[in-house]
Amino acid sequence: MAIPLYNRDLSWLSFNHRVLQMAADSQVPLYERIKFLSIFSSNLDEFFRVRMPAILAINKVLEHDPEAAGEESPTPETLQEVLDTINRQQEEYGRIFTGMILPALQQHGIMLSYGPVQPHPELATFTRSYFQTAVQACLQPVWLSQRHKKFFPENNALYLVVTLSPQTAPDIREIVLVNIPAGLKRFLSLDAADDQYHIAFLDDVIRVHLPYLFRGYIIHDSYCIKLTRNAEIDMDEMKGDVLEEVETAIRKRELGVPTRFLYDAAMPLSLRNFLAARFDVADNEMVPGGRYHNLKDLADLPLPAGLPGAFLYPKAKPVVHPEAAAADYLLDLIQRRDLLLHLPYEQYDPVLRFFSEAAVDPDVEEIYVTLYRIASGSQIAQALISAARNGKAVTVFVELKARFDEANNIRWSKKMKEAGVKLIYSIPGMKVHAKTALVKRRRGYQWDYSGLIATGNFNESTARFYTDHVLFTSHAGITREMELLFLYLQSREQPMAYHFLQFGHLLVAQFNMLTRFTEMIDREIAHAQQGLPAKVTIKINNLQEKAMIAKLYEASEAGVEVNLVVRSINCLLTGIPESSRIRVVRIVDRYLEHARVFIFHNNGREEVYMGSADWMNRNLHRRIEVCVPVYHATLQQQLKDIVALQLADGRQAQQAIQTYVQNIV
Known part of the structure; x- marks a missing residue:
């Protein structure tokens, strides 16, 4: 009988959407909301580098052999759902940024130029000088319309695709790729005489000054693009000099096949098709975006001096043990x-x-x-x-x-x-x-x-x-x-x-971890069947391993109370009969939830473990992981209390834990 499972990639995308929702939350300080936009973008970049290659590869296999699909394999429909989900999230990202963040910045006199608008006159004077002295020397135009020119776009690097014509032959269209230098700051800022703080994207500084780069040409349009490459290099079967082989693999990673071609949605179809053919990008790897890419750089958005402290989270002071x-x-x-x-x-x-x-x-x-x-x-x-x-x-x-x-x-x-x-x-x-x-x-x-x-x-x-x-x-x-x-x-x-090797205290993946976790859940099932209190509480980053999910379903159906705090991937389905006694909480807040804690009620003689292991296939079957029992009663109670706070109110849990830790020390 098939075990009900939620697709791991869709689950991860729902986690990243939760990150995006933090950017829309008016209770979060403004610059922290901007950082959540940055985190969302950075996460999505990694998804396209690591997970999308696997999805595309499986999809290609299934096109030729539909029978090759395994129980947990993504289907062609899954690929489309993943792409549709990403597109919806990116549209929401744009609405949050332009409809909420930019107006909020303007209310505080911070004018971030976003879109084809004329820069403030003082900023224009400053940026012209900056372009001529610092930017122009870093630009390396590549004339793509010249077929003999070979060019390999760098992974996740930003480029402007510029269409232009010679002034002497305006009917001839040339296509030129201009790099947006990664070594320069993405944002330029200026305190202007109007008492406002003006910020411009480096992209726009280059756009405005393209005539200085292409003298004698008519500039028609410019569009930002970015190519993401496969980063999932197989390093598992290295047999020789591991250090040397890994160094080689790192270099190869930057030459991986494309997994996403991100382009400005305003780009004409003919130009898009030309670029796809030139860079060997498939249709399902073409992803529309906005005017700007690499918005993970928003983490570096300049913060004017003298702004209220409410723009950032209050500075946390870790307490002394x-x-x-x-x-x-x-x-x-x-x-x-x-x-x-x-x-x-x-x-x-x-x-x-x-x-x-x-x-x-x-x-x-x-x-x-x-x-x-x-x-x-x-x-x-x-x-x-x-x-x-x-x-x-x-x-x-x-x-x-x-x-x-x-x-x-x-x-x-x-x-x-x-x-x-x-x-x-x-x-x-x-x-x-x-x-x-x-x-x-x-x-x-x-x-x-x-x-x-x-x-x-x-x-x-x-x-x-x-x-x-x-x-x-x-x-x-x-x-x-x-x-x-x-x-x-x-x-x-x-x-x-x-x-x-025998481990009686430690749980060590590849040796006894999977067996011991299974035995402890089975013990709770036996207690429930005997009418005794039975409860399992687990806090992990990711839950995907099929056998452990099946065991949690079994526990739920037997009457065991199951409480889960799962930050990211969660393939366990809620709202079905098998999970009627399972509660799942996801926490996204100021800090990245990273701890793994396992609590088994054991009829009142609770056992508490903590360690490095998530419940993923890779962690339980292809890694050495260690979890340790916490025997000291006071320390055991601290872990139980902290997880209880997270289960009680996932939204305010981190603030509650901050207060709790201050009190216990």
Whole structure:
């Protein structure tokens, strides 16, 4: 019997629509609404780079072999629904931007030129000088109408397609591509004498001054275009020098086949067809847009000085964890009791201290850590470098296949390797997504172990706006199993070669995670069937794995109360008999919800886990993920309270959690 499932791509698009709705919310500060427009655009770019290639590929297969469709395969109708959904959302985007955001800016004297309008005279004088001194030198016109000219548009780069004619032969039409330089600021601003703050797009600065670029020509029209290329490069089967192969793959990514040709909807059909043929773009890859593309750049919209603070969210001040701050030595404190951080509501300092203390403590001899997305200016990576130079045995598993962070991870890998850090690279066919660190200190003839397990990356940049939890523990069972995990990772073997590894505390994907999650839900089902209280509460980013969705349906039908907080993809269908006892909450707010928490009622003896794993096929079947039990009763209650606040009021949850964390510390 088929399991009712919602299409993952349509679900993701509904999440991105929720982001767009934040831009329309008048209760959100104005410049934060503009940032949500930026996030929406950035998300959509990634969708076309990562998901659309798979949808198009499957659609092409089904055109030739309709029987090849699997139970979860997108159909040709799905592709059309995806494209129609995107078009509707982009139209809504335009209505929000032009009908709500621009008028709101104007009410505060911020005049963002949007459309073919004449710039303010003072801005015109300034932009002419700016064009002649800074912009013109960066322009590289390509005459597309000259067939012998070969040109390969860069991924997600902006171009103006300019139609023009020689003044001496006005009947001849030429087509020229002009780059909009990515190295220059997208917006120019000026405080004018009329006491208004004028902002212009770089695109329009170039448009207005095209006659300086094409002397002796009549300029007819100009239209903005952008080509998005496939970024889903298969790095899973790398067998040789992983570092070298990933570097090669990154370069190839920018040469991927087109997945979206975004054009100004005002562009004539004849010109559109010419460009599609010239750049080898299929009809279903042509996407109409507005006058401006790459509106993710709105995140950099200039903010005039002296504007009211209400334009932005009030500055959040993460609270200090009192016990960690009072401790002279954090590693000693961890030996006495477990600690739990709730980010970004609490300061990230204890995580940085964990690594920096380990780097200089004379009794620390070994440090192990998994790094998935390393901050560009990582203090953690620097601490690991110092530790290695201080004579400690430092072992770091760096996931080189962390999408779009590969280059930064490679850069830090080379620095750490030069310092003497033992680097372990990606396992072929598998990603390591676990967020774990282990420090071993010698105490005479014995060792003490300090473990660190998080729901998010060891990344001090994202720790400011990702909601995550970080557990510090010296629990003997947990830390010994962490050591086993690191011994396995150093082998770089497939999990089946280490099937003998036994994890009793940790849940480790590829070993026992799927089995244990299933068993704990089955236990709730058994309790419900016996007339006992039965409840499952899960907070994750994505829910897509078919077997786990089926198990949640089974639990619901058995009488188990199921509460889900799912930020993004959710393939579980609500409003059907199978999900009558399932409640789903989605939270989109100031911070990016990122934590994964799993709570099983167990007839009043609740079990609480936190960790790195979403319930996606990739997480449960093709990654190394780790979830850890939270045994300390007070810390366990904190996680339960926080998830309860999210379930009670998804819209105001983050503010409520901010207050809650301030009170508990």
